[in-house]
Amino acid sequence: MSTFRALKPFIIKNKWYYILGILWLLFVDGLQLLIPEVLRHFTDRLSANQLAIGDLFMYSLYLVLIGVGIAFFRFLWRIYIMGTSRKLEYELRNMLFSHLQSLSSNYYNHHKTGDLMAHATNDINAVRMALGPGIVMVTDAVFMTVIAISMMALTTDVRLTVFALLPLPFLAITIAKMGKVINHRFKSVQEAFSFMTDTVQENLAGIRVVKSFVQEDAEIHKFQEKNQLHFDRNMNLVKLFGLFHPFVQFISSLSFLIVIFYGGRLVIYGDISLGDFIAFNTYLGLLIWPMMAMGWVINILQRGAASMERINKILNSKPEITDQPQAQPLEFVQGKIVFDRVSFKYPKSDEYALRDFSLTIDSGKKIGIIGRTGSGKTTIASLLLRLYDIDEGKILIDNRPLADITLKSLRDTIGYVDQDSFLFSTSISENIAFGKDSYLQEKVVHVAKIAQVHNNIMDFPKQYETFVGERGVTLSGGQKQRISMARALIKDPKILILDDSLSAVDTDTEEKILAGLAEEMKEKTSLVIAHRISTIKDCDEIIVLDEGKLVEQGTHDQLVKKKGLYYELYQKQLLEEKLAEE
Numbered sequence: 001m002s003t004f005r006a007l008k009p010f011i012i013k014n015k016w017y018y019i020l021g022i023l024w025l026l027f028v029d030g031l032q033l034l035i036p037e038v039l040r041h042f043t044d045r046l047s048a049n050q051l052a053i054g055d056l057f058m059y060s061l062y063l064v065l066i067g068v069g070i071a072f073f074r075f076l077w078r079i080y081i082m083g084t085s086r087k088l089e090y091e092l093r094n095m096l097f098s099h100l101q102s103l104s105s106n107y108y109n110h111h112k113t114g115d116l117m118a119h120a121t122n123d124i125n126a127v128r129m130a131l132g133p134g135i136v137m138v139t140d141a142v143f144m145t146v147i148a149i150s151m152m153a154l155t156t157d158v159r160l161t162v163f164a165l166l167p168l169p170f171l172a173i174t175i176a177k178m179g180k181v182i183n184h185r186f187k188s189v190q191e192a193f194s195f196m197t198d199t200v201q202e203n204l205a206g207i208r209v210v211k212s213f214v215q216e217d218a219e220i221h222k223f224q225e226k227n228q229l230h231f232d233r234n235m236n237l238v239k240l241f242g243l244f245h246p247f248v249q250f251i252s253s254l255s256f257l258i259v260i261f262y263g264g265r266l267v268i269y270g271d272i273s274l275g276d277f278i279a280f281n282t283y284l285g286l287l288i289w290p291m292m293a294m295g296w297v298i299n300i301l302q303r304g305a306a307s308m309e310r311i312n313k314i315l316n317s318k319p320e321i322t323d324q325p326q327a328q329p330l331e332f333v334q335g336k337i338v339f340d341r342v343s344f345k346y347p348k349s350d351e352y353a354l355r356d357f358s359l360t361i362d363s364g365k366k367i368g369i370i371g372r373t374g375s376g377k378t379t380i381a382s383l384l385l386r387l388y389d390i391d392e393g394k395i396l397i398d399n400r401p402l403a404d405i406t407l408k409s410l411r412d413t414i415g416y417v418d419q420d421s422f423l424f425s426t427s428i429s430e431n432i433a434f435g436k437d438s439y440l441q442e443k444v445v446h447v448a449k450i451a452q453v454h455n456n457i458m459d460f461p462k463q464y465e466t467f468v469g470e471r472g473v474t475l476s477g478g479q480k481q482r483i484s485m486a487r488a489l490i491k492d493p494k495i496l497i498l499d500d501s502l503s504a505v506d507t508d509t510e511e512k513i514l515a516g517l518a519e520e521m522k523e524k525t526s527l528v529i530a531h532r533i534s535t536i537k538d539c540d541e542i543i544v545l546d547e548g549k550l551v552e553q554g555t556h557d558q559l560v561k562k563k564g565l566y567y568e569l570y571q572k573q574l575l576e577e578k579l580a581e582e
């Protein structure tokens with residue numbers, strides 16, 4: 001039961017729904033158990049020639065009234081129990097999603113999206129089944145079994161009851177054994193489902209790559225393999241259930257066989273009446289459903305527990321980056337940044353991404369960061385945003401270590417334009433205002449103008465209300481970059497990081513963007529990460545990284561004169577430009 005601990009607050013909050021739901025369910029069972037008694041009475045009076053035509057109406061009326069009562073209370077329990085289990089599904093989904101939002105970005109380096117989506121669909125459904133239909137079946141099965149058996153023994157014949165029930169322990173033992181196998185097989189079905197969703201998710205996200213490399217057939221083949229695995233594992237489960245149902249039916253027919261032989265004998269010898277015989281058989285009929293339900297219950301509860309275990313694994317994973325107890329928000333930010341002998345390795349990596357890195361950026365300064373690919377440029381941005389904590393050294397903003405600053409205020413202070421320029425599938429306007437309805441449209445237009453994307457947007461049929469498609473597929477790389485730049489600017493952050501954010505625009509547009517930004521940047525501390533020298537040559541200072549180390553530092557002119565790595569990169573780019581012109 002500890003598996004379901006995370007749901008305790010929900011169950012406590014909704015206990016009355018469950019209690020009343022179970023009460024209505026017991027009413028249904030009680031009414032069902034009246035039917036054999038009505039039949040017994042009817043048969044006995046019929047065989048004793050005591051019934052008039054009018055009595056037939058009366059018995060029919062009893063049965064109709066019982067039927068109406070059953071229908072009414074069945075409706076009530078379904079609303080109370082099934083409805084509550086849907087509410088549980090809703091809340092569990094919210095809980096899971098909120099938790100996924102709180103986890104650090106490193107978590108997503110090691111967990112696949114498709115896998116997480118499988119948890120949010122299949123696993124939550126299995127938990128709902130356990131805490132809805134599962135509860136119903138347990139209550140139903142226990143209550144029905146106890147009452148039906150007692151009535152059989154008390155109102156008809158104890159020996160007949162014992163004989164008729166003899167086959168049932170076999171059923172119980174086999175069902176319990178089967179439950180374990182079912183659980184195991186169900187887990188492997190869920191696992192195969194995860195593999196399959198993973199494949200679909202990855203394929204659809206990368207559909208443009210698949211098409212441009214004409215890999216559709218190979219991808220279909222890959223998917224078919226995963227689908228086959230899912231099918232095979234499901235078939236294993238189906239086969240088990242295929243055996244299960246005939247088995248239950250066979251055992252229950254044995255009971256009826258015993259009743260016909262032994263019960264029939266008792267009627268012939270006059271030990272029990274014909275009405276008793278009929279009522280006994282009806283009780284036995286009522287027992288078959290609980291016997292079947294036992295199997296289902298075991299199955300549903302085991303599935304629910306297996307799924308809840310997997311959900312718990314996610315819910316129990318702690319965000320790696322959280323606010324320290326001493327953390328306070330940043331106030332009146334100046335924007336001075338200090339990296340003091342910072343060394344950092346990514347989790348599960350042996351290589352240093354940054355080594356003994358020191359840099360002081362005074363407030364309002366504009367720093368250019370350049371270096372070969374993989375030299376650690378983005379790492380600087382990630383560490384400043386505290387997406388990872390550092391192993392050695394210190395990072396300070398306005399002379400306060402990052403750990404002493406609340407994450408929210410730290411990230412509110414920094415406007416980060418990432419390399420991927422990820423956009424959401426909504427309007428351009430909403431992408432720029434991202435999550436904040438409070439921005440005025442004029443402000444959205446203002447930042448779009450600075451990012452030099454306003455004219456492009458005005459050319460679209462729906463202008464700012466143009467829908468950008470999933471991940472911004474309907475836009476060019478350069479348009480996406482400029483929209484994500486506008487998104488960072490609208491926050492009016494004190495620190496601005498442009499991570500290779502001008503790589504997809506031509507040098508003319510780049511110049512315009514930089515000129516537009518110059519005014520904005522006056523008040524901000526800026527880090528401009530780039531591969532192109534033209535992007536950073538006017539920065540107050542430029543640093544050059546190589547294999548995680550700061551190897552050169554100075555203004556453009558100073559670095560060119562130095563004839564080191566920067567000079568080498570500069571020469572190469574001049575040559576490339578010349579070749580492009582020719």
Ligand SMILES: Nc1ncnc2c1ncn2[C@@H]1O[C@H](COP(=O)(O)OP(=O)(O)OP(=O)(O)O)[C@@H](O)[C@H]1O
Pocket residue numbers: 109346347349353371372373374375376377378379380419
């Ligand atoms: N999440 C990660 N886990 C493990 N290693 C990583 C991770 N991200 C980056 N690295 C490694 O850290 C090093 C520095 O990466 P970084 O992204 O900072 O380089 P970069 O200079 O920004 O490169 P580029 O110019 O290609 O964007 C690289 O060797 C890279 O492989």
